Amino acid sequence: MTGPSPRLSPKAEGAKRKPARYWLQLAFTLAVCAFLVVPVFMSILAGLTQNFFVGLNSGLTLRWVGEVWGLYSDTIWRSIGIALACLACTIVLGVPAAYSLARARNRLTRWIEELLVLPVAVPGLATALALILLYGTWREFRASWLFILVGHVLFTLPFMVRSVLAVMMSVDLAALEEAAASLGASFPRRFATVVLPNVRPGILAGALMVLTLSMGEFNLTWMLHTPLTKTLPVGLADSYASMRLEIGSAYTLVFLVMIVPLLVAMQWAATRMERKGA
Amino acid sequence: MAVAIRLESCAKTFADGTRALEPISIDIAAGETVVVLGPSGCGKTTILRIVAGLESPDGGGRVFFDREDVTALPIEKRGVGMVFQSYALFPNMTVAQNVGYGLRVRKLPREERQKRVAEMLALVDLERFAARRVDQLSGGQRQRVALARALAIRPRVLLLDEPLTALDAKLREQLRVEIDRLLRSLGITAVYVTHDQAEAMALGDRIVVMERGRIAQAGTPQEIYLRPATPFVAEFIGTMNRLVGEVVDGHLVVAAGRVPLGGIAAREIMFRPEDVRIVEPGAHHLRATVVASFFLGDHTRLVVDAGSAAPLVVETRARRKWPRGETVHLALAEGAVLALPGASP
Numbered sequence: 001m002t003g004p005s006p007r008l009s010p011k012a013e014g015a016k017r018k019p020a021r022y023w024l025q026l027a028f029t030l031a032v033c034a035f036l037v038v039p040v041f042m043s044i045l046a047g048l049t050q051n052f053f054v055g056l057n058s059g060l061t062l063r064w065v066g067e068v069w070g071l072y073s074d075t076i077w078r079s080i081g082i083a084l085a086c087l088a089c090t091i092v093l094g095v096p097a098a099y100s101l102a103r104a105r106n107r108l109t110r111w112i113e114e115l116l117v118l119p120v121a122v123p124g125l126a127t128a129l130a131l132i133l134l135y136g137t138w139r140e141f142r143a144s145w146l147f148i149l150v151g152h153v154l155f156t157l158p159f160m161v162r163s164v165l166a167v168m169m170s171v172d173l174a175a176l177e178e179a180a181a182s183l184g185a186s187f188p189r190r191f192a193t194v195v196l197p198n199v200r201p202g203i204l205a206g207a208l209m210v211l212t213l214s215m216g217e218f219n220l221t222w223m224l225h226t227p228l229t230k231t232l233p234v235g236l237a238d239s240y241a242s243m244r245l246e247i248g249s250a251y252t253l254v255f256l257v258m259i260v261p262l263l264v265a266m267q268w269a270a271t272r273m274e275r276k277g278a
Numbered sequence: 279m280a281v282a283i284r285l286e287s288c289a290k291t292f293a294d295g296t297r298a299l300e301p302i303s304i305d306i307a308a309g310e311t312v313v314v315l316g317p318s319g320c321g322k323t324t325i326l327r328i329v330a331g332l333e334s335p336d337g338g339g340r341v342f343f344d345r346e347d348v349t350a351l352p353i354e355k356r357g358v359g360m361v362f363q364s365y366a367l368f369p370n371m372t373v374a375q376n377v378g379y380g381l382r383v384r385k386l387p388r389e390e391r392q393k394r395v396a397e398m399l400a401l402v403d404l405e406r407f408a409a410r411r412v413d414q415l416s417g418g419q420r421q422r423v424a425l426a427r428a429l430a431i432r433p434r435v436l437l438l439d440e441p442l443t444a445l446d447a448k449l450r451e452q453l454r455v456e457i458d459r460l461l462r463s464l465g466i467t468a469v470y471v472t473h474d475q476a477e478a479m480a481l482g483d484r485i486v487v488m489e490r491g492r493i494a495q496a497g498t499p500q501e502i503y504l505r506p507a508t509p510f511v512a513e514f515i516g517t518m519n520r521l522v523g524e525v526v527d528g529h530l531v532v533a534a535g536r537v538p539l540g541g542i543a544a545r546e547i548m549f550r551p552e553d554v555r556i557v558e559p560g561a562h563h564l565r566a567t568v569v570a571s572f573f574l575g576d577h578t579r580l581v582v583d584a585g586s587a588a589p590l591v592v593e594t595r596a597r598r599k600w601p602r603g604e605t606v607h608l609a610l611a612e613g614a615v616l617a618l619p620g621a622s623p
Contacts, residue, residue, distance in 0.1 A: 171369065172364050172366065175362050175364050175366040176366050176368060178332055178353070178360065178362070178366065179360060179362060179366035179367075179368075179424075179427075180368070180379070181332075181352075181353045181354045182330065182353055182354070182356075182358055182359065182360040182428070182437075183354075183379050183380030183383055183427070183428075183431055184354050184355075184357075184380055184383040184384060184431065185354060185379075185380075185383045186354055189383065193368075193379075194368055194370075197368075197370035198368070198369060198370050200370075
């Protein structure tokens with residue numbers, strides 16, 4: 001910093017050089033963000049306003065949130081319950097499935113991997129219809145929340161399998177297991193002490209994905225639900241259709257409060273996984 | 279503690295019909311270090327995996343540790359220590375936990391376990407790193423942890439699968455010396471697989487050279503180097519020169535001169551670069567012209583054209599320049615000439 005510098009400092013130079021294109025791009029980006037964010041913000045605001053049609057002048061309130069709780073708290077608990085049950089099922093089914101796929105690398109397993117995207121590609125309504133055709137006459141099952149759970153597991157399992165499989169392929173699982181076996185570890189022991197701890201990032205990422213998808217699932221659930229087994233998104237649709245706008249909006253707010261932390265955690269897990277892989 | 283290993287007509291055919299290993303039999307004495315050497319795909323790793331119990335031999339093949347038939351014994355019950363090319367350290371554990379894993383599995387009491395782990399880490403000079411995570415170590419340190427982990431369970435045999443291949447040249451040399459010291463001091467029976475002939479020569483009490491699923495030759499490093507059994511072995515280990523000519527009264531006559539055969543009657547002979555001397559005209563057997571020269575510090579490697587199919591390689595310690603096109607006169611040391619059965623002209 002001593003002596004005369006023939007050049008401007010990089011910062012000043014950068015500021016001077018920023019072309020009109022830069023400002024145009026910034027404006028465009030902000031406009032797009034606003035386009036996406038403002039409706040969400042408006043919706044939240046609607047849920048907190050006394051009377052949305054009068055506007056903010058009518059005052060802010062938590063009354064609508066309270067009403068949502070009174071009317072729909074069962075759907076919230078049910079959604080959480082189904083999401084957790086769905087998570088348990090996908091871990092119990094998905095981790096061993098991913099393990100088998102990772103260990104037996106052949107044409108068949110590659111086919112299965114491709115087929116894993118099917119439940120995601122097929123519209124939820126079609127999957128739901130298939131379930132109803134097959135099990136619809138089994139009354140107790142049809143009427144219970146387990147029916148929805150089956151649909152959710154079908155829909156989310158591929159996400160768990162793929163996430164765990166990706167991690168399994170990135171660590172040399174075969175060599176690790178062979179090393180453990182040479183040291184005397186039986187299969188259950190190897191699985192518990194070497195396989196599971198080393199694929200934990202994959203299970204974590206898959207778990208967050210499964211929770212998020214299950215909580216927000218509407219297509220399938222809308223077909224599978226009964227008036228007594230509404231989930232949060234189904235209840236949301238119901239409130240939009242039959243309640244005042246403020247209640248629907250407050251309901252959205254509740255949903256956001258539940259789902260946003262999950263999304264943030266998912267992002268965090270993904271970056272952590274990437275850093276580990278690098 | 280050391281056991282003898284015996285493979286009896288062990289072959290391996292994979293599910294897709296590929297024959298990885300022809301039926302082979304090997305006897306390894308207790309405490310001996312045998313290096314299985316060969317290019318990739320020659321079946322050397324398959325042998326190691328059969329000894330380990332990671333692969334089972336085709337029907338009829340049997341594996342013995344001393345008198346015990348271990349063919350049907352799975353790897354976790356064989357008591358073998360394994361060291362892998364990829365280290366295969368458990369990333370979810372510290373260095374000490376890695377080394378202690380096999381002892382935990384064996385349900386050793388905690389105190390004894392800690393003592394043994396410390397002992398093993400001292401053996402590979404890594405005491406200071408006990409609490410480190412595996413990904414905080416260099417490649418050489420990782421492989422030393424892997425060695426300590428394999429040795430901690432006091433295995434009946436130690437199996438090493440290209441343990442140095444992933445390391446750079448200098449480290450490889452260092453660790454090779456260390457492994458040699460360990461194997462000698464522990465007196466453990468070891469099978470060491472590599473494609474690197476320098477490693478094989480340095481470490482092996484005996485070398486088994488593999489070629490396409492068969493044993494090409496088994497013997498001490500001296501036997502393999504000085505009396506290769508097949509052209510493949512001769513050329514895989516070190517450098518070999520080849521000459522083809524006509525036999526006339528005890529000499530091989532080629533365009534570049536006459537080489538005394540020393541009682542051998544063969545149209546095709548082989549000899550090592552270090553057995554050729556550059557001599558004054560008149561004392562020479564062959565005349566050749568320099569094609570290229572490589573100054574390697576302690577010696578210079580010359581590639582010369584003597585009219586043979588492939589140029590000859592000659593080593594000299596003379597400290598001078600060898601301009602391209604210069605004529606050199608070559609003499610072969612006595613007993614340098616090898617004639618190999620099955621060598622094709």
